[in-house]
Amino acid sequence: MQEVEKIVNGKDLFKRPEYQEVLANKKQFESSMLAINPAKVDEVAEWTKSWDYREKNLAREAITVNPAKACQPLGAVMVALGFEGTMPYVHGSHGCVAYFRSYFTRHFKEPTPCVSDSMTEDAAVFGGLVNMKEGLKNCAAVYKPKMIAVSTTCMAEVIGDDLMAFITSAKEEDGGEFLPMDYPIPYAHTPSFVGSHITGYDNMMHGIMSQLTEGNKGETAQRINIIPGFETYIGSLRSVKSIVEAFGADYIMLGDHSDQWDMPAGNYEMFQGGTKLDDAKDCINSSATISLQKYATAKTMKMVQKRWKHAGGFSNPVGLKGTDEFVMKLSELTGTDVPQKLKIERGRLVDAMQDSYPYMHGKKFAIWGDPDFLLGLVSFLLEMGAEPTHVLCHNAPNGWEAEMRELLDTSPAKDSLNVWAGKDLWAMRSLLFTEPVDFMIGNSYGKELMRDTGTPLIYIGFPIFDRHHLHRYSISGYDGALNLLTWITNKVLDQLDEETKNIATTDYFFDLVR
Amino acid sequence: MGPESLEAKQQAAIEEILKVYPQKAAKNREKHLGVGTPNDENQKTCGDVRSNKKTVPGVMSQRGCAYAGSKGVVWGPIKDMIHISHGPIGCGQYSRAGRRNYYIGVTGVDTFVTMNFSTDFQENNIVFGGDKKLGIAIDEIETLFPLNNGITVQSECPIGLIGDDIGAVARVKAKELDTTIVPVNCEGFRGVSQSLGHHIANDTVRDFVFDAKVNVDTSDVVATDYDVAIIGDYNIGGDAWSSRILLEEMGLRVVAQWSGDATLKEMALTPKVKLNLLHCYRSMNYISRHMEKEYGIPWIEYNFFGPSQTIKSLRKIAAFFDESVQAKCEEVIAKYQPMIDAVVAKYKPRLEGKTVMLFVGGLRPRHVIGAYEDLGMEVIGTGYEFAHDDDYKRTKEEIFRSTVIYDDVNEYELEAFVKKLQPDLVASGIKEKYVFQKMGLPYRQMHSWDYSGPYHGYDGFAIFAQDMDLAINSPVWAHSKAPWEKEG
Ligand code: SF4
Numbered sequence A: 001m002q003e004v005e006k007i008v009n010g011k012d013l014f015k016r017p018e019y020q021e022v023l024a025n026k027k028q029f030e031s032s033m034l035a036i037n038p039a040k041v042d043e044v045a046e047w048t049k050s051w052d053y054r055e056k057n058l059a060r061e062a063i064t065v066n067p068a069k070a071c072q073p074l075g076a077v078m079v080a081l082g083f084e085g086t087m088p089y090v091h092g093s094h095g096c097v098a099y100f101r102s103y104f105t106r107h108f109k110e111p112t113p114c115v116s117d118s119m120t121e122d123a124a125v126f127g128g129l130v131n132m133k134e135g136l137k138n139c140a141a142v143y144k145p146k147m148i149a150v151s152t153t154c155m156a157e158v159i160g161d162d163l164m165a166f167i168t169s170a171k172e173e174d175g176g177e178f179l180p181m182d183y184p185i186p187y188a189h190t191p192s193f194v195g196s197h198i199t200g201y202d203n204m205m206h207g208i209m210s211q212l213t214e215g216n217k218g219e220t221a222q223r224i225n226i227i228p229g230f231e232t233y234i235g236s237l238r239s240v241k242s243i244v245e246a247f248g249a250d251y252i253m254l255g256d257h258s259d260q261w262d263m264p265a266g267n268y269e270m271f272q273g274g275t276k277l278d279d280a281k282d283c284i285n286s287s288a289t290i291s292l293q294k295y296a297t298a299k300t301m302k303m304v305q306k307r308w309k310h311a312g313g314f315s316n317p318v319g320l321k322g323t324d325e326f327v328m329k330l331s332e333l334t335g336t337d338v339p340q341k342l343k344i345e346r347g348r349l350v351d352a353m354q355d356s357y358p359y360m361h362g363k364k365f366a367i368w369g370d371p372d373f374l375l376g377l378v379s380f381l382l383e384m385g386a387e388p389t390h391v392l393c394h395n396a397p398n399g400w401e402a403e404m405r406e407l408l409d410t411s412p413a414k415d416s417l418n419v420w421a422g423k424d425l426w427a428m429r430s431l432l433f434t435e436p437v438d439f440m441i442g443n444s445y446g447k448e449l450m451r452d453t454g455t456p457l458i459y460i461g462f463p464i465f466d467r468h469h470l471h472r473y474s475i476s477g478y479d480g481a482l483n484l485l486t487w488i489t490n491k492v493l494d495q496l497d498e499e500t501k502n503i504a505t506t507d508y509f510f511d512l513v514r
Numbered sequence B: 001m002g003p004e005s006l007e008a009k010q011q012a013a014i015e016e017i018l019k020v021y022p023q024k025a026a027k028n029r030e031k032h033l034g035v036g037t038p039n040d041e042n043q044k045t046c047g048d049v050r051s052n053k054k055t056v057p058g059v060m061s062q063r064g065c066a067y068a069g070s071k072g073v074v075w076g077p078i079k080d081m082i083h084i085s086h087g088p089i090g091c092g093q094y095s096r097a098g099r100r101n102y103y104i105g106v107t108g109v110d111t112f113v114t115m116n117f118s119t120d121f122q123e124n125n126i127v128f129g130g131d132k133k134l135g136i137a138i139d140e141i142e143t144l145f146p147l148n149n150g151i152t153v154q155s156e157c158p159i160g161l162i163g164d165d166i167g168a169v170a171r172v173k174a175k176e177l178d179t180t181i182v183p184v185n186c187e188g189f190r191g192v193s194q195s196l197g198h199h200i201a202n203d204t205v206r207d208f209v210f211d212a213k214v215n216v217d218t219s220d221v222v223a224t225d226y227d228v229a230i231i232g233d234y235n236i237g238g239d240a241w242s243s244r245i246l247l248e249e250m251g252l253r254v255v256a257q258w259s260g261d262a263t264l265k266e267m268a269l270t271p272k273v274k275l276n277l278l279h280c281y282r283s284m285n286y287i288s289r290h291m292e293k294e295y296g297i298p299w300i301e302y303n304f305f306g307p308s309q310t311i312k313s314l315r316k317i318a319a320f321f322d323e324s325v326q327a328k329c330e331e332v333i334a335k336y337q338p339m340i341d342a343v344v345a346k347y348k349p350r351l352e353g354k355t356v357m358l359f360v361g362g363l364r365p366r367h368v369i370g371a372y373e374d375l376g377m378e379v380i381g382t383g384y385e386f387a388h389d390d391d392y393k394r395t396k397e398e399i400f401r402s403t404v405i406y407d408d409v410n411e412y413e414l415e416a417f418v419k420k421l422q423p424d425l426v427a428s429g430i431k432e433k434y435v436f437q438k439m440g441l442p443y444r445q446m447h448s449w450d451y452s453g454p455y456h457g458y459d460g461f462a463i464f465a466q467d468m469d470l471a472i473n474s475p476v477w478a479h480s481k482a483p484w485e486k487e488g
């Protein structure tokens, strides 16, 4: 029973003898093996750690276990929230939208506006036109967004709804009351059975950029478009902007959700910040476009480079080299020397790397996440002399594996470094048991891997549900690399303390100064 | 509050809110909003609201889908079975381990609740069908997770649209592997919310656990006169455990928990119990009614939120049994009363008169009212995501005062109601949490217990009281206003 002076929640409550008795007593009715024969559970648990199990596990072709990817419309929702006053609108069933909203909200600890047009069984039979007509109208009337960005769930894709025709007829039927003909409603088809959330990002970005700029081609301005990609670090967006600003360059960040998912307390407004729609409409007239995530913007950049003929290209400003390349690209595009501010920032980062290198050098890491994120992080690990033993990308697009291999081959330890494209986190579990590493870098889904294998987890990635505020920081630019260095080094030191803190047995390496 | 009555304010808020909508949507939403008066015979449902209808397109509803109702609520927590999210990758990923259905087991070896199994459909599966892939997936599961006691196939939207026959696959594989395989056609587009998913899932329990041979041995459990099952408790934060302890203390034997921390064997044992105890009526009334009809097992609803309702419920349950149980029931009540008195003495002065607005799923919008009122807090608004008429009828008995009732409320409406009625606490889901916190309003998530709990039973009530105090009386809310800002 609770002691009122010290009320405890479930964490401690269930340790009490009266509850332990309840749990023990329950076992007689249970069919799980732990209740019937704990030795058998141990035996199977041991087997799951073996090479035999690993071979069977990695040979899976039909069942995915503990994936490290999500579906297309999630990426589309992120894009929409990066534009001024824009409501993400998902054509299809509302169950998916409830999931997108809670997924982002759990990560950012911020509200995530998004509507759906709640298609149900009759829409499955007759198509979703009625839902679209009513939905767009209601959305415009209730939330008064400046733009509505339409994407789709599986359902709408399977039945093959025609978004462009639907949007046009919704506007026609409305007759201008809520949906004037010039009301911007860009759209993208985002079938979840193709690619992953980064594909949806690409599709929606392509939709917005191509549709908003229609008929706007004019004089080219000396200006750089920056497309961040599926960026979940709010601070990264700010770091990138400050680098571009240091060059005094005129720029447009396309899809800038840094204010939307980082609202100050005080009052609530549904939309904050974002790319100005006027800028978005004019982005075709910029002289250059830089995408910070190659694999999350393949289709968009094809349009920009082939049709729009923009200079720029790809640059992934994560880690020292990545940031150097980005800075040099800007220097080239603007014809300006690298500003003093950035030189100092770089110098400070390198200084910090030289202070901390002994702790990362030679350490083995397992890491997973999105393809571009991994290229940046792995590059940084190599810059520090670390060994990325297992690099796993569940949603690896074509070409990624070869590019990652090439990067790993620059390491002296290259023969022991592995790329795992298209594998999930249950595969990672086998890898960690059979070829162990010192640390893991990944998202919250690594938590069970940490528990099962005892490998310490450094939280860098998306989603992160169970640690606070990390997304507010930057992992891009020189300042972002400094954050990476700080998090990783200090985790290594925490672990060192953990392993040496036992009084009178291992405390000889429990140093005060390091 | 000014001279205006609470009821008048609530009515005015509804009128005001409806003005924004286009005509058709306004007409629809009007029927879902109302003001309820306690035990009002004239009202058909609480506030005379309509429910379980299609959501208005284009608004930010909080509702989920049938898949969420089946995989997320009913089947997902059954720990020794593997639940396949069948279709594309998203649904299973977003719903992984978010609900805090606690269980005891070795995850990945003999239990699997927090994991995500998906058939990860690709375009060719949509075009050529995914039945073959499903069959292989089942084989792979059998190889890699040999201690599973069965598999359920939870269909996502595309399955029902591309003409796959998961029933046939399940039948063939179950026979071949001699195990329990349950096909569930809970595609998200079916019905209007999670609710139909509950129903579909209940029906599949009937068909594949009760009416089929299950591969777990139940013969070692000999029935007694005191056997009961807890139905509709998902053990969020351990709720079922803090309920179970009370039932056991009064001499009953809890044979099964549906479905938090449940195993297949417990489900299979349930048709032999003497009484089914139904907590979440909305999600599991179907199977309770079925057991009544088929096996003659009576069922009663109970409410273990807050001492007033807990005591009432304990006595109601005891009344079904002999005097020994009734006597022990009184002992239990007497044993916990001093603790509860102390909790109330400690927290009521800090919470008395504070007003609350709720919006939750299918049970808590009425069940938790009593717990707040036990602390002297006043619930002035409530509503359900996916309730039916029978829930709103039951709500009439649970409200204490004029209460604004909003069915399938969307974010715009909830925000507007809160701005107009100015509660001291809002208690709802994750999606709205930060909207209200931005406004400087204390907030508690009432699905996940905001990562605390349990809230059921006597021990749970103490935690509930402490958490509400934590939320309302935290110093952080006062920081919103900077010292240089003018009053007013
Ligand atoms: S996979 Fe399809 S049905 Fe599932 S959440 Fe994504 S869009 Fe919705």
Ligand code: SF4
Pocket (backbone or CB within 6 Å): B073, B234, B280, B282, B283, B360, B361, B362, B363, B364, B447
């Ligand atoms: S209590 Fe509410 S949220 Fe929980 S399962 Fe029942 S209806 Fe759903």
